[in-house]
Amino acid sequence: MAAAVRSWWSRRSLRLRLTAAAALVMAAGLAGAAVLLVVWLHGSLIAGLDQTALQRAQVVAVDADSNQISAEVPATSHAEAAVQVVDGKGNVLASSANLRGLPRVFTFPASSSGTPRAHTVHDIPEHEHGTWRAVGVRAGTAGNPLTVYVALPTESVDHGLSQLTTGLATGVPAVVALLTGVVWLFTGRALRPVDAMRAQTAEITESDLGRRLDVPPADDALGRLATTFNDLLGRLDAATRRQRRFIADAAHELRSPLSTLHTRLEVADQHPESAHWQTIAPELLRETERLNRLVDDLLRLARLDARPRLRTRSVDLDEIVFAEVREARDRTGLVIDQHAVGAARVSGDEDALASVVRNLLDNALRHAATRIDVSLRTLHGTARLVVADDGPGIPGADRERVFDRFTRLDDARARDTGGSGLGLAIVRDIVTAHHGSTHIEDNRPGTRLIVVLPVEGRIARASR
Missing domain, CATH: 1.10.287 (Helix Hairpins)
Incomplete structure (x- = not known):
């Protein structure tokens, strides 16, 4: 059931979900604020009622201490107040008019502290269904102790809170509904640029990728x-x-x-x-x-573009160089010097690295005049492979361009005997896949093609 509800909810529009979420948050916030307001106001009104009862009790206690109290306590502005003056034996010495002739109504003892604690009492005669807040104050002398009780009804407080609760119960949903409508409108306005971007994106086809979306002016x-x-x-x-x-x-x-x-x-x-x-x-x-x-x-470039997983293992790059040099010597009469090739172990795909060395040698064979020099050494955690020829060289402005696909310089095209312009592009793609780098330097005369690869143990750290 819960999964079905989540599935249904996830299919609703973003505007509806945002509005519903905002409505729930507003409803919870306003309802919580309303409850806190009622609770705080109730406590504040009851505290005020308790303070009034205490003040009235203190006035009556002063009269009792001065023996100016009569059998019937005169009414004040709070005519509904219930008052009883009780002696140490529980006899009622004086009372308000609404408790005239009744026995002791209040049974809780007077507080001994300076600020008597108010009590909630019920079932006061003639007001059986009401709730009262009563306080007891000590009066009289040590030989004739008295207790003055004063109670005030909470009816006015309850009535006011009832009206407030009714108003909040009606007003809060109305405010939530109004704010929900406002959120719905503003959410729609806020999402309008998204809809515009969607419409613009839908109009872009594979033959029209030069188009761009309108960027809103706000940096948001x-x-x-x-x-x-x-x-x-x-x-x-x-x-x-x-x-x-x-x-x-x-x-x-x-x-x-x-x-x-x-x-x-x-x-x-x-x-x-x-x-x-x-x-x-x-x-x-x-x-x-x-x-x-x-x-x-x-085909090799297509595989590189598809970014296949390299069959990485420990490879002796110097053995690959020696094998490719032997094969190249069978195809040319040029001198290929490999005396500067030292041991270098790297982590990589053996076939792909062999293709790198083969393409570097093929490029040198097409452009060298008399000789090719091959060197390999390790330095600072890298293997540096250099294939140098004594040909016409590559101008500095073209040394990056020759790594592009099907790029051949004009003089190279005139001398080319079968190159496709893909060899150096393949070299760079394979070396990059091995977290290495390629660049060209001047050989005076000729060109030095340089490949730098991480040695074994460094390529894993480079990939991270």
């Missing part, structure tokens, strides 16, 4: 929410633009080898007598290899 939660939404839209817009540019660049890069393959095969098919397969076959193989590398790079 709604303003910060709108700013956060705009930041999110900005990131989505940038990501979508990158994705579209990536798809366009990928299509462009794929078109070239596919067009070459298609053209060569079409010519060979239409003119089989003039086709020199011994010449055509190696060219076609080179184009298919280029196409295969491009597809592999695209």
Whole structure:
């Protein structure tokens, strides 16, 4: 039952829930204040009644002490007061007119303190259904002790409190209803910018991510929410633009080898007598290899974008470097110097790190003039891998741009023999996933590509 109620309540509108919560708080607050007011007023009126009874008793006691009291105590402004003067044996010596001829009515002893305590009494003759507040004051002498009792009815207090309670019982719900209506109106007004943002957000489509929400002028939660939404839209817009540019660049890069393959095969098919397969076959193989590398790079980038979990374990980075250098030497006549490679153990994905070293070497092979120098050392809790070539180098203004996807400099495009412009982008993505960093320095001549990775035991702390 409780779960059903919570489920029903959670489906109500925010405006209704806020208004209902405010109404409950106001009702509880006003009801509590009304109860406190009635209790405080009742105590204050009763205290005033007790003080009046005490003052009247003290006046009568003074008269009794001076032997000026008669059998009937004269009435005062409180004509309804019930008064009895009782001697030590319990005999009534004097009384008010409303207790004339009656035996002792008050049975509680007089207080011995300076401020007598008032008592609540009932069943005083002729007022059986009323409640009285009575005090007893000592009078007379030691040889003839007297007690003066004075009681005043609480009817006026009860009647006034009854009227007040009735008024509060009627007024509090009316005030709560009025305030609830005001809260409903103001809540609707306060949530109007949220509804406007919802409507604007609903109009934004995937092809129109350049639009932004109107930010309220007030620097409040709604303003910060709108700013956060705009930041999110900005990131989505940038990501979508990158994705579209990536798809366009990928299509462009794929078109070239596919067009070459298609053209060569079409010519060979239409003119089989003039086709020199011994010449055509190696060219076609080179184009298919280029196409295969491009597809592999695209798949690798897609996996990195999906942020898969790395198969992290302890890896000897120097062994990966040695293995990739051996493989690179089989593909080139350039000198590849690995004497500066020292031991370095890192925590990471072995296949991904091998891809990093392979792409760094491939990039150096495409641009080196005569030699490539590879070094690896540990310093201050990091493994520093450097692949340097003696090629034309990279201008300082382009050293960050070359890590973007499908980015190749103009002279690199002229000399490129199969690069897709994805190798360094893959390097940076993999290194970043391993909590490392990449940058480029001048080699004079040539370029130094530098990768810095946390050594084993540091990557876990870096992830935290």
